[in-house]
Amino acid sequence: MADGYARACGKVGVALATSGPGATNLITGIVTAQMDSSPIVCITGQVASPLIGFDAFQETDVTGITLPITKHNYLISKVEDIAPTIREAFFIASSGRPGPVLIDITKDAQQAEIEWEYDDRPVHISGYRPDFSPLPADLCRAVEMIQSAQRPVILAGHGILISGAMQEVLEFAERTQTPVASTLLGLSGFPGNHPLSLGMMGMHGEAWVNQTIQNADLLLAFGMRFDDRVTGKTSTFAPNAKKIHIEIDPSEINKNIAVDIALVGDLKETLQKILPNVQPANHAEWLATIEAWKGDSSVRNIQNLPDNGHLYAAHVINDLWRYTNGESLVVSDVGQNQMWTAQYYRHDKPNTAITSGGLGTMGFGLPAAIGAKFARPEMEVWAIAGDGGFQMTQAELSTAAQEGIKINLAILNNGYLGMVRQWQEFFYDRRYSATPMKSPDFVKIAEAHGLTGIRVTRRDEVADAICKARETPGSVVIDFQVEKEDSVYPMVPSNASIDAMIRRPVPQIADR
Amino acid sequence: MRHTFVALVEDKPGVLNRVVSVFRRRNFNIESLTVGHTHQVGISRITIVVDSDQTEVERIMPYMYKLINVLQVEDLTHTARVSRDLAMVKVNATTENRSAIMQFAEVFRARIVDVGNDSLIIEITGDEEKVNGFVDVLRPYGIIEMVRTGIIAMERGTSTLLNNMAETQNIELPIEYKMASGN
Numbered sequence: 181m182a183d184g185y186a187r188a189c190g191k192v193g194v195a196l197a198t199s200g201p202g203a204t205n206l207i208t209g210i211v212t213a214q215m216d217s218s219p220i221v222c223i224t225g226q227v228a229s230p231l232i233g234f235d236a237f238q239e240t241d242v243t244g245i246t247l248p249i250t251k252h253n254y255l256i257s258k259v260e261d262i263a264p265t266i267r268e269a270f271f272i273a274s275s276g277r278p279g280p281v282l283i284d285i286t287k288d289a290q291q292a293e294i295e296w297e298y299d300d301r302p303v304h305i306s307g308y309r310p311d312f313s314p315l316p317a318d319l320c321r322a323v324e325m326i327q328s329a330q331r332p333v334i335l336a337g338h339g340i341l342i343s344g345a346m347q348e349v350l351e352f353a354e355r356t357q358t359p360v361a362s363t364l365l366g367l368s369g370f371p372g373n374h375p376l377s378l379g380m381m382g383m384h385g386e387a388w389v390n391q392t393i394q395n396a397d398l399l400l401a402f403g404m405r406f407d408d409r410v411t412g413k414t415s416t417f418a419p420n421a422k423k424i425h426i427e428i429d430p431s432e433i434n435k436n437i438a439v440d441i442a443l444v445g446d447l448k449e450t451l452q453k454i455l456p457n458v459q460p461a462n463h464a465e466w467l468a469t470i471e472a473w474k475g476d477s478s479v480r481n482i483q484n485l486p487d488n489g490h491l492y493a494a495h496v497i498n499d500l501w502r503y504t505n506g507e508s509l510v511v512s513d514v515g516q517n518q519m520w521t522a523q524y525y526r527h528d529k530p531n532t533a534i535t536s537g538g539l540g541t542m543g544f545g546l547p548a549a550i551g552a553k554f555a556r557p558e559m560e561v562w563a564i565a566g567d568g569g570f571q572m573t574q575a576e577l578s579t580a581a582q583e584g585i586k587i588n589l590a591i592l593n594n595g596y597l598g599m600v601r602q603w604q605e606f607f608y609d610r611r612y613s614a615t616p617m618k619s620p621d622f623v624k625i626a627e628a629h630g631l632t633g634i635r636v637t638r639r640d641e642v643a644d645a646i647c648k649a650r651e652t653p654g655s656v657v658i659d660f661q662v663e664k665e666d667s668v669y670p671m672v673p674s675n676a677s678i679d680a681m682i683r684r685p686v687p688q689i690a691d692r
Numbered sequence: 693m694r695h696t697f698v699a700l701v702e703d704k705p706g707v708l709n710r711v712v713s714v715f716r717r718r719n720f721n722i723e724s725l726t727v728g729h730t731h732q733v734g735i736s737r738i739t740i741v742v743d744s745d746q747t748e749v750e751r752i753m754p755y756m757y758k759l760i761n762v763l764q765v766e767d768l769t770h771t772a773r774v775s776r777d778l779a780m781v782k783v784n785a786t787t788e789n790r791s792a793i794m795q796f797a798e799v800f801r802a803r804i805v806d807v808g809n810d811s812l813i814i815e816i817t818g819d820e821e822k823v824n825g826f827v828d829v830l831r832p833y834g835i836i837e838m839v840r841t842g843i844i845a846m847e848r849g850t851s852t853l854l855n856n857m858a859e860t861q862n863i864e865l866p867i868e869y870k871m872a873s874g875n
């Protein structure tokens with residue numbers, strides 16, 4: 181929830197938990213935030229300092245457990261340390277490459293009293309340098325490389341949103357006529373309906389996007405980290421491209437992919453330094469080639485098929501996009517539902533696509549959507565989840581009910597842990613082990629919380645359900661009973677080259 | 693291939709744990725590790741030696757830098773440096789062979805720091821090869837116990853970790869560090 185809040189508005193989200201089991205329950209949430217560079221501060225209770233080390237009731241080594249999964253953490257046992265530490269924690273969480281910070285505070289420190297004056301001097305931490313900036317010589321080399329590129333592509337990452345560089349990226353892309361491929365977390369960093377927007381890259385990226393990357397002569401990696409879901413097999417990734425990497429975290433440079441020029445620094449500031457030196461360019465031929473690749477893919481797009489009675493998840497997401505004018509804040513869970521959402525909901529406004537990318541945490545969707553709604557109450561918020569992921573954190577419906585907030589939750593109910601089923605279908609001879617699922621009645625679950633539940637089984641019911649959900653005052657759960665054994669296409673098998681994609685079989689489309 | 697890293701860190705609880713975790717997480721076996729104070733109050737110095745062929749070792753520095761309490765890190769593997777290891781070796785010594793052992797100690801410039809009825813404790817300082825050589829010489833007499841500090845290393849010449857920290861990161865050293873480093 182704190183994570184969803186932070187991602188929706190860019191401010192630090194805060195989670196409070198009690199000692200012991202309360203603190204350990206935060207672990208998955210902390211790693212989720214860590215992997216996706218989300219600024220959160222977690223405050224946990226600790227037993228009184230004289231009891232530490234005695235296995236006291238609910239004593240847990242929380243700073244020990246969270247050491248490798250936080251950007252930094254603290255154990256505080258003196259009341260006078262609380263205020264300065266909290267300031268430091270917020271500073272660390274939100275500066276540089278953001279991330280989670282945990283503060284474990286002993287009971288005696290919490291209960292003590294102190295005279296205290298607010299210290300408003302800037303926070304200075306000697307070992308912490310969030311403010312790198314690229315070397316001028318590297319900036320010059322980068323401009324030259326950009327100028328001489330014939331087939332450039334921008335790889336738009338989460339860093340665009342974190343750094344607030346949307347305007348700069350747009351200006352850069354338009355001036356240099358460079359197409360933009362997004363990572364999963366980069367979605368909504370560049371307007372999805374812009375002619376230069378290609379869509380998502382990587383394992384479930386559109387074929388033309390991966391083809392563009394593979395044939396490019398220059399990759400402009402903007403605030404992204406060449407995750408394995410993006411690169412596929414690294415040795416065959418964009419083999420003919422020079423690579424410029426703009427990234428705030430020096431440890432990401434040359435980690436997965438060796439680059440020609442690394443510009444370590446804030447993306448927005450760096451682009452502001454580059455932009456005045458970049459001349460307009462026209463890559464008409466290159467853009468036309470990409471357009472031709474797109475045409476080839478559209479026959480395989482399930483969204484282009486006439487209604488044949490089947491309810492496909494793609495239709496649901498596409499309708500949702502249409503009826504919400506692409507303007508709502510969409511928080512997806514993990515699995516097939518996440519990929520379909522990424523493929524079919526196009527975002528024009530920044531920070532409107534939220535999902536757990538790096539960790540792929542099932543159960544993220546609903547609580548993050550609630551957090552996002554708190555962060556941006558004026559926004560229409562939709563959570564999209566699978567039947568599996570929803571059940572991992574469905575108790576949060578009671579939070580939504582209790583707080584009286586309005587979100588809509590679309591469950592893409594395919595009766596399976598669908599993404600795993602898909603792998604079993606493709607790579608394990610359809611041995612559906614532990615993936616079929618018998619779920620409770622989701623409509624009744626919504627009603628049990630005093631919320632509204634709607635069930636949809638046919639395509640022609642989708643629009644009505646979406647409209648009804650939007651009009652209903654409280655939170656609404658829609659159980660979309662979609663095609664059970666549909667798969668996410670295209671797909672790059674694990675560790676294959678990203679242009680070796682499994683495509684939606686054309687005959688299968690014709691049959692249905 | 694052996695890598696020697698030195699780091700300046702804040703002298704606070706748990707910092708060593710954080711540094712070591714960077715290696716543990718990547719499954720690197722640390723060969724030796726030494727920690728001690730510097731001349732600067734509040735700053736400790738760590739020397740870590742890792743033996744690994746994985747190229748990932750070379751990429752460990754940025755991860756160490758990421759730690760909030762780490763002030764400066766350097767990989768001295770390919771740098772002209774002085775490194776020292778100290779060992780205390782407790783070895784069997786009879787009336788017959790005692791003087792032979794003591795002669796060896798002299799050759800290696802080692803010092804006898806304890807004499808027992810049937811044993812000697814010998815202290816030796818030097819680079820690793822020298823210490824290893826001495827230990828090999830003592831082995832036939834029967835080593836009963838041995839302790840080594842692990843390697844400490846320092847770059848040759850005037851450059852220091854503290855000043856490099858200011859230079860490489862293009863930052864002003866905090867006043868308190870400047871005074872101590874004599875600049």
Ligand SMILES: Cc1ncc(C[n+]2csc(CCOP(=O)(O)OP(=O)(O)O)c2C)c(N)n1
Nearest residue numbers: 515516517540542566567568569597598599
């Ligand atoms: C907490 C957690 N457990 C397991 C997984 C592995 N996993 C990834 S996708 C998936 C299936 C998701 O099923 P569902 O929520 O029904 O979504 P679908 O793929 O069917 O849309 C699983 C089990 C995970 N990512 N997170």
Ligand SMILES: [Mg+2]
Nearest residue numbers: 566567596598
């Ligand atoms: Mg499912």
